Amino acid sequence: MQAFDIIGDIHGQALELQKLLLKLGYQETNGIYQHPERxxxxxxxxxxxxxxxxxxxxxxxPMIDDGHALAVMGNHEYNAISFATEDPNGGFLRKHSDKNLKQHQAFLDAYASDTDEYLELLSWFKTLPLWIDLGNLRIIHACWDPDLIQTVIDNYQQPYLTDEFLFLSAYKENWEYQAIETLLKGKEISLPSGKSFLDKEGNERTEIRIKWWMQEATTYRDMFLGPEDAIPTIPDEPVTDDCLIxxxxxxxxxxxxHYWMNGEPKTLASNIACVDWxxxxxxxxxxxxSWMGENELNNNHFAFVEREE
Ligand SMILES: [Mn+2]
Incomplete structure (x- = not known):
């Protein structure tokens, strides 16, 4: 049985990644971090x-290409691909708006002097699956929605972003758009009409991201996943739709x-865990x-390093 160390969103924090890999017992050999067993x-x-x-x-x-690691696609890799892909209808699949540029500029700058490597990296991003299902272990960036996963399989027979899938996912009217939104960005529901809240950037939002796994949640406030100071502004009214998984x-x-968790790392259910802090x-x-094959997850298996500086 293969054991895995499952590592959350890195977002350009290389120093913390190196520290965590060393803490987990990986060593750099010929420029590639690796572990004899894991x-x-x-x-x-x-x-x-x-x-x-x-x-x-x-x-x-190199870890992934050399078989020392697996990975799924995050919404930021998806965005990077869409940002760089021309839309046959004009412009790019992801708009080069001020907001999108601001979020992505540091990445563009990092590869500004090397267009070939930039383009080659984007095609490598496309080789990352939308999810991994090993039979005894499942991995996805934001939301394991079995119906959407089945729809992807029914239509594309595999969990990868083909050119057609990528193109169709850029348009809201297609199910492909909804699939990417949910699998890579999380499940959202609309607040009752007239209700809204302010997100991290201070934008007014009428939809909330929900704790899709939380079976005991009944109200909008219970299900709300977002900034703590917004919680009191979320209605404590029952959600009538069947939106949880x-x-x-x-x-x-x-x-x-994907989800910016707070506090000490711990599981969300006996078989569900988030690793993004x-x-x-x-x-x-x-x-x-650190997963050793167990079905029932154990809070003692979390490891972490603090953000530098
Ligand atoms: Mn994310």
Missing amino acids: KVIFLGDFIDRGNYQRRVIDIVR NYDVTQPPVFMG SVARVHGKLVAY
Whole structure:
């Protein structure tokens, strides 16, 4: 049985990644971090935000290409691909708006002097699957939605972003758009009409991201996943739609990243865990879970390093 160290979103924080790999017992041999018995599974979101994005790629890519690690695609790799892909209808699949540029500029700058490497890296991003299902272990960036996963399989027969899938996912009217939104960015629901809240950037939002795994949640406020200071502004009214995912305890453990968790790393259910404690944020952590084949996850299997500086 292969054991894995499952590592959350890195976002250009190469120093913390090196520290965590060393802490987990990986050693750099011929320029590639490796472990005699264990492998890493990365949850995606290698890029955007941090100061060492190219260095992160230079660490994770050889590990993956050389068989010492697996990885899924994060929403930031998806965005990078869409940003660089021309839309046959004009412009790019992801708009080069001020907001999108701001989020992505540090990545573009890191490769500004090397267009060939930039383009080659984007085609490598496309080789990252949208999810991994090993039978006894499941990995996805944001939300394990079995219906959407089945729809992808029914239509594309595999978990990769083909050119057609990529193109169709850029348009809201297509199910492909919804699939990427949910699998890579998380499940959202609309607030009751007239209700809104302010997000991290201070933008007014009428939709909330929800704790899709939280079976006991009944109200908008229970399900809300977002900044703590916004919680009192979320209505404590029952949600009538059936929007949560019934991921029951008999299913294999699933790991995700993406959500900026707070406090000490711990599981969300006996078979569900998030490993993103937002290392891109001051006081964030880079978190790993060391999986030895167990169905029932154990809080003692988390390891982390604190954000530098
Ligand atoms: Mn993400």
